[in-house]
Amino acid sequence: MVTCPECESAVVPAATPVIGEIVECGECASELEILTLDPVRAALAPEIEEDWGE
Amino acid sequence: MSRTVPLAVLASRVRASEKHILEALGRRRIAHQHVDSRRWWHELGDLGPRPTVLNREIGLARATYAAHALESAGATVVNSARATELCGDKWRTSAALAGAGLPTPRTALALTPEAALTALETLGYPAVVKPLQGSWGRLVAALPDRRTAETVLEYVAALPSPQARIVYLQEWIAKPGRDIRVVVVGGEAVAATYRRSEDWRTNVARGAVSELCALTPDIAKLAVSAAQAVEAEIAGVDLIEDGTGATLVLEVNHGVEFSGLQQALGDTVSVADRIVDHLLTKEHPCSA
Incomplete structure (x- = not known):
C-alpha cells in the first residue's frame, strides 16, 4: 500500500507491481508512478507531454 | 541497456499494455530487461550482442531518437525508427497510405x-x-x-x-458514431474493436467505449496493408466508415495501446502474447 502524495489516501498497487507502472488514486484520480518495489514507493507520475501518445 | 540481455523492452511509462507485455515475457520465462528510457543513454558504437528492442516509449521524440541510436548500434528495434517516424507524423502517414493506394480521407x-x-x-x-x-x-x-x-x-x-x-x-467524414481499431502484429490482423462515442472524436482517451468488431477479411486486409505502408510491425490501425459504405484508413499508431481491446477480447486472444511471439521471430530471445 502507498500513500497518495496529493490527497494522502491509501492506494493499493497491483499484486505484482512493476517499476514505472502507473496506478490511479481511487480518491483524487491522481496518477502515481511506482518507483521502488521493496518497499513499494510511489510518487506523482510525470505530467503528460505534448508528444506523448500511441 | 545490458550488453548481455538480448531482448529489451524500452518504456518510461508502464501503462496497462506495457504491463501485459512484461507479464507475458515473465510468464513464458523469456529473458528480458525492462529499460527505463528516461535513464537510458548511448555512446556511438557497437552494443555488443545484437539485442532485439521492443520500443514502447510513450514520447515520440524519445522513441524516435532511441530507435535511431539503437539501430545505428546494430539492434533490431520494433517498431523501427522509420516506422516510428512515419506513424508519428500525420502528414507522413497520410502520404504513405496514399502512396500505397489505400483509401484515406x-x-x-x-x-x-x-x-x-x-x-x-x-x-x-x-x-x-x-x-x-x-x-x-x-x-x-x-x-x-x-x-x-x-x-x-x-x-x-x-x-x-x-x-x-x-x-x-x-x-470531414460523417462516420456513424464509431471508428474501428485493428491491432496488427507481424503482418497479421489480431483483433478489432469498434470505438463508440457521443463525441465526434472516438478516442478511448476521450471516453469512447471499446466493443468487439468482427474481423472481416476486408477489414483485416486493409489494416495489414496500412501497417505495411508505414512499415510498422506492430500497429494500431484506425479505420472509419463513411456514409457510402466505404472504409477509409485514418491513421496508424506505432505504440498501440491495447488494454481496452484485451478487455473486450477476454481470454480468446492475448495481444501481448502475439507481440511476444513476433519478437521471438527475431534473432536472439531465449529462455531464462
Whole structure:
C-alpha cells in the first residue's frame, strides 16, 4: 500500500507491481508512478507531454 | 541497456499494455530487461550482442531518437525508427497510405495558417484540423465553416513552435458514431474493436467505449496493408466508415495501446502474447 502524495489516501498497487507502472488514486484520480518495489514507493507520475501518445 | 540481455523492452511509462507485455515475457520465462528510457543513454558504437528492442516509449521524440541510436548500434528495434517516424507524423502517414493506394480521407498540408484558409476553400467545409504530432484526439478541431477556421487558425498562428504552425487539414467524414481499431502484429490482423462515442472524436482517451468488431477479411486486409505502408510491425490501425459504405484508413499508431481491446477480447486472444511471439521471430530471445 502507498500513500497518495496529493490527497494522502491509501492506494493499493497491483499484486505484482512493476517499476514505472502507473496506478490511479481511487480518491483524487491522481496518477502515481511506482518507483521502488521493496518497499513499494510511489510518487506523482510525470505530467503528460505534448508528444506523448500511441 | 545490458550488453548481455538480448531482448529489451524500452518504456518510461508502464501503462496497462506495457504491463501485459512484461507479464507475458515473465510468464513464458523469456529473458528480458525492462529499460527505463528516461535513464537510458548511448555512446556511438557497437552494443555488443545484437539485442532485439521492443520500443514502447510513450514520447515520440524519445522513441524516435532511441530507435535511431539503437539501430545505428546494430539492434533490431520494433517498431523501427522509420516506422516510428512515419506513424508519428500525420502528414507522413497520410502520404504513405496514399502512396500505397489505400483509401484515406482527402488531406491537405499548408505551410502557414494563411495558406490553410486558401486550402480549405478547395477542401471544403466542414473540415478537420489536426496537429502533425500527437495522439488521443488532442488539439483536433472541427472546422464547420470559414469563420471557425479563421478563429482556430489565428490560434495556430500564435503557437511558438514552427512545426506547430504547419497545418494538417482533412475532409470531414460523417462516420456513424464509431471508428474501428485493428491491432496488427507481424503482418497479421489480431483483433478489432469498434470505438463508440457521443463525441465526434472516438478516442478511448476521450471516453469512447471499446466493443468487439468482427474481423472481416476486408477489414483485416486493409489494416495489414496500412501497417505495411508505414512499415510498422506492430500497429494500431484506425479505420472509419463513411456514409457510402466505404472504409477509409485514418491513421496508424506505432505504440498501440491495447488494454481496452484485451478487455473486450477476454481470454480468446492475448495481444501481448502475439507481440511476444513476433519478437521471438527475431534473432536472439531465449529462455531464462
